[in-house]
Amino acid sequence: MTVCSTAFETLGRAQSKGLAHPDLPIALVPHPFGAIKRDGIREQALRTAFDIAYLVSPAAAPATAQAIIDLRAPTIQLADDIEAVNRHFREQRWTDGFPVIPPTPERVERMLACTSRKFDDVVGLVAPGYGAATVERIAINAVMAGCDPEYLPVLIAAVDAIASPQFNLQGIQATTNPVAAWLIVNGPIAKRLKMNGGANCLGQGNWANATMGRALRLIMQNIGRAMPGEMDRATQGYPGKFSFCCAENEDESPWEPLHVERGFRRQQSTVTVVGAEGIVNMNTRTKIVSEVIRVFAESMPRPAGNDYRTGGQPWIVLCPEYAEILSGGGLAKAEVKRLIWEQSKLPASKLADIDFELVQHARRAELGAVSRDTMIPACASPAELGILVAGGPGTHSAYVQSFGNTRSVTREII
C-alpha cells in the first residue's frame, strides 16, 4: 500500500490504475508533509496506523480490475467543424492548450503509410499511466500536433526511447520538477525533413521542429495519461514542455556528430531523447579557449539544481562559432567535456543542510563520503556531459540542465 500526501492522491490513484493495481489502498497524510514538525509526525503516525489496519483488512473489499485488450483506437462522431472539434478536445483535455488538427481516419492513414510497422504494434508503454503506444496512437497524436506524415518514423523511435528504463519516464512525468523530453535528430533525415539545427533552432518557426516536439508531448500526455495537476505534478512546468526539438548543426560542427559519438554510422539517422529542465544562455565575448571553458564551466554550478544533487546528465549546446574556437584551440569534444566537468564543480558548502544530507545519501555510491569540503561534479564523469553543436551566427551557447535521475537514449530512425 502507499502513503500519499493529499495533494498527490490523484497521482497515487491514477498510478495504481496504470500499474494494474486499481484497488491498491492509499492512506493519506496532510500536504506538505515535509513542513510538519517532528512531534506532529507522531500524532499523524497514530492516525495513519489506524488507516493502514483498516485498509488492509477484509473490510476493504477488493474490486476486480477489467482487462483491456483492444488496442484499436476508437473513433467518435463530432460536428464537421474545426471549432466544434477543438471545443470537444479542449473539454476532454486532449490538447496541450493549443488547437489541434482533427485526427480523422484519412489523416491517420496517410501518416501510417510512412511506416512499415503495423498499426497495432506496441512501440512502448508510456508511463505513468502505462498506456500502450501503438503505432496508430502515435500517428493520431502526430496528426493532432500538425506533423507531416514523414515525421512518423522519428516519433516511433522517440517513443521507443522514452519508454526505455534508463530514460526514467515514470520519474520525469510524475515529478514536481519542470521536465521536457528534448528531441535531438541526427543524420540524413534531419535535412530530408527540413529540420532546423541553425539559427533559432531551440525556438519557434520551424514546422518539423515544432510539431515533432509537440507530438511527443501529446503522446506523453494522452497515452501516458500525464495530465497537468493530476499525474503530471509539475509545480510550475516551463515552455519547453510544449515542444523541444532540434537537429544538430552537423554541417558546422568541427567534431563528429552526436550519433557517431554514440556508435552509429554517419549515414544512419537517429533521435536522442533528453530529460531537459530548461536552458541557461551562456554568452561571452572572449575568444580565448581557456577563458571560454572557465566561464562556461562557472555558469553551471547551482545549489538548487538537480544535476548536482543527484548526479545527472547536463548538456552544453555550443554555437558553431564557439565550437570552432574550442576545436581550433586543439580541443577534441572529449577534452572539452573533461575540462568543463573539472571546472564546473559545486562546493558542497553551498548546499542547504537538507540538500547536503540528500547528496550524501544519493551520491554516496558514486562519490564516497561527501563532506562540506567536497567539490561536487554535475555528473559522474566527463563522459556523462552531453555536447551538441547547434545554432546560427552569434556568440550564444546554452547550458541545458537535466532532470537528474535520467539518462539520454538514442535510437535509430527506421
Added chain:
Amino acid sequence: MTATMSVFDPIAPYRVDGEQKYTTLDNLKGKVVGFVDNTKPNFDHLIEDLAEVLKSQYGVASTLKFKKRQASVPAGDAVMQELLEKCDLVITGSGD
C-alpha cells in the same frame, strides 16, 4: 442535419494485463511489514513512528526498512526481492 466527421480518440486506456487482485490480510498480528522510504522530508520520521505503533499497538511482529537512493528512481531489484520474500505488507510513500 449537421454534417459530422469521425475523429480518433487520442487517449490510451489504462492497460491491464489480466486480473490484478489486491490480496488482503486477516489482520496485522504476527505480520512482517516492509517500508520503502521515498527520501522526501519527514517520511523517515513517519516510518520510524509507524513501525513502533504498528508493533506496539497492532501486533506486527517485525519491520524492515529500505531507503531509496532518490524519490524519482525505483527501489533496486535486490530490495524488491527481499520485500517479496520477507514481507506480508509493504508500505511506500508518494508525494511531498
